[in-house]
Amino acid sequence: MEIRNIQAQEVLDSRGNPTVEVEITLSNGQIARAIVPSGASTGEKEAVELRDNDPNRYEGKGVQMAVRNVNDIIAPALIGMDVTRQREIDYRMIELDGTPNKSLLGANAILGVSLASARSASQALNMPLFQYLGGVNACKLPVPCMNVLNGGRHATNRVDFQEFMIAPHNAPNFQESIRMGVETFHALKKVLLDHKLNTGIGDEGGYAPDLKSNEEAVEFILRAIEKAGYIPGEDISICVDPASSEMWENGKYRFFKSDQSLKSSDQMVRLYEDWVKKYPIVLLEDGMGEEDWEGWDTLTKAIGNKVELVGDDLLCTNKKLLQKAIDLNVCNSILIKLNQIGTLSETLETVQLAGENNYNCFVSHRSGETEDTTIADLTVAIGAGHLKTGSGCRSERISKFNQLMRIERLLGNQATFAGINTFKNSNALKNTVQKTDKTNTELKKNESTEKSNVKSIPRKRRTSTKKAS
Numbered sequence: 001m002e003i004r005n006i007q008a009q010e011v012l013d014s015r016g017n018p019t020v021e022v023e024i025t026l027s028n029g030q031i032a033r034a035i036v037p038s039g040a041s042t043g044e045k046e047a048v049e050l051r052d053n054d055p056n057r058y059e060g061k062g063v064q065m066a067v068r069n070v071n072d073i074i075a076p077a078l079i080g081m082d083v084t085r086q087r088e089i090d091y092r093m094i095e096l097d098g099t100p101n102k103s104l105l106g107a108n109a110i111l112g113v114s115l116a117s118a119r120s121a122s123q124a125l126n127m128p129l130f131q132y133l134g135g136v137n138a139c140k141l142p143v144p145c146m147n148v149l150n151g152g153r154h155a156t157n158r159v160d161f162q163e164f165m166i167a168p169h170n171a172p173n174f175q176e177s178i179r180m181g182v183e184t185f186h187a188l189k190k191v192l193l194d195h196k197l198n199t200g201i202g203d204e205g206g207y208a209p210d211l212k213s214n215e216e217a218v219e220f221i222l223r224a225i226e227k228a229g230y231i232p233g234e235d236i237s238i239c240v241d242p243a244s245s246e247m248w249e250n251g252k253y254r255f256f257k258s259d260q261s262l263k264s265s266d267q268m269v270r271l272y273e274d275w276v277k278k279y280p281i282v283l284l285e286d287g288m289g290e291e292d293w294e295g296w297d298t299l300t301k302a303i304g305n306k307v308e309l310v311g312d313d314l315l316c317t318n319k320k321l322l323q324k325a326i327d328l329n330v331c332n333s334i335l336i337k338l339n340q341i342g343t344l345s346e347t348l349e350t351v352q353l354a355g356e357n358n359y360n361c362f363v364s365h366r367s368g369e370t371e372d373t374t375i376a377d378l379t380v381a382i383g384a385g386h387l388k389t390g391s392g393c394r395s396e397r398i399s400k401f402n403q404l405m406r407i408e409r410l411l412g413n414q415a416t417f418a419g420i421n422t423f424k425n426s427n428a429l430k431n432t433v434q435k436t437d438k439t440n441t442e443l444k445k446n447e448s449t450e451k452s453n454v455k456s457i458p459r460k461r462r463t464s465t466k467k468a469s
């Protein structure tokens with residue numbers, strides 16, 4: 001099916017910043033669109049997002065140059081090509097750009113065309129996107145890792161660590177797992193209000209209260225899990241993304257939003273070791289900074305057999321960086337963000353390399369998102385088993401959850417739910433579950449009587465996790 005026209009325009013992302021939308025028209029008249037997301041805590045080695053630097057438009061953040069690059073350079077080169085030739089399309093754009101990091105045309109320009117092509121091809125073949133990308137075996141629904149408490153560069157509070165997520169894994173299917181997550185998100189609001197804390201939200205839809213410490217964030221979430229009627233570690237576990245590259249300062253980590261203290265790599269590793277012992281944490285992303293490969297090595301040796309260690313800023317969805325991690329034996333999972341590398345084909349190459357080397361793939365939104373739902377389809381297509389995209393509010397993130405619920409319904413009884421086994425080394429979790437019951441005694445004191453005694457709350461459900469095939 002031939003590409004008849006490619007048209008880009010500037011639209012807005014969830015922070016109200018301009019971003020690129022691309023529309024492809026095929027020779028049969030079918031139209032498909034894609035919109036590119038944008039990060040705030042970006043890795044140094046990410047492909048370049050082209051911004052205009054024109055102070056008179058959107059304070060210099062416009063994407064008119066990227067839009068022109070699509071309309072004037074990429075479109076003429078691709079019109080007439082078969083839209084199902086994804087790799088040819090992507091590699092033609094890589095060639096047109098000619099730089100190692102897509103800085104000439106912009107990764108935002110290139111990715112918009114790459115994703116619109118995939119969507120366009122799936123429409124032309126009358127297939128859902130996840131099936132076009134993943135084939136007949138694409139039937140595993142992910143555990144949604146919901147970012148319910150925001151800090152770092154994503155919120156204006158005194159929490160240094162960027163993301164505290166809940167992973168509702170003990171569910172029979174995706175739909176139920178989202179329900180458990182949202183109930184916990186709502187319970188967290190009550191817990192925070194009981195403690196007279198702010199329930200305004202951050203960029204990714206999590207609450208952004210001013211807490212005394214990063215540790216308190218975990219304690220409040222554990223409390224919320226219990227208040228919602230679930231057992232921490234057994235039903236719902238915790239994932240953390242400190243985004244520690246943002247804390248990196250002259251070889252140390254600065255707790256830049258709380259007490260300004262500094263920690264060495266070794267001290268950071270000890271902190272995480274302690275957390276993993278105390279709390280039901282199943283995944284730690286960017287525990288160390290992108291320049292601190294030695295720290296990553298220490299971290300992997302210390303807790304790499306207990307928890308999923310995800311490289312985000314460290315690896316930038318880049319297969320060369322992933323190969324380096326594999327060679328050095330650091331982390332055991334890679335974050336997958338399409339715009340870090342800039343084309344669908346290269347993303348899938350990275351996913352393949354991860355699979356060949358027994359590294360997990362954790363699919364992710366960006367902090368600046370849009371209504372585009374490609375990552376939901378991608379997660380099922382590659383069988384990633386878990387993704388992070390928001391909390392229990394903000395439509396640009398809920399749209400991904402809703403798309404996954406549609407996919408689950410469409411698959412019917414072919415659908416499986418990833419469950420706890422999707423997390424690397426999740427068997428280590430058992431050791432922490434029993435201990436969590438005692439952690440929140442202090443917090444409980446201040447709370448309203450409504451649902452404050454966890455023991456009296458009947459468990460909502462106790463169905464066991466359906467194993468993925």
Ligand SMILES: O=C(O)[C@@H](CO)OP(=O)(O)O
Pocket residue numbers: 038039040041042043162163204241243312364365366367368
């Ligand atoms: O650090 C991250 O993992 C992401 C997404 O949660 O944030 P950003 O898009 O700002 O890089």
Ligand SMILES: [Mg+2]
Pocket residue numbers: 241243285286312313
């Ligand atoms: Mg991250």
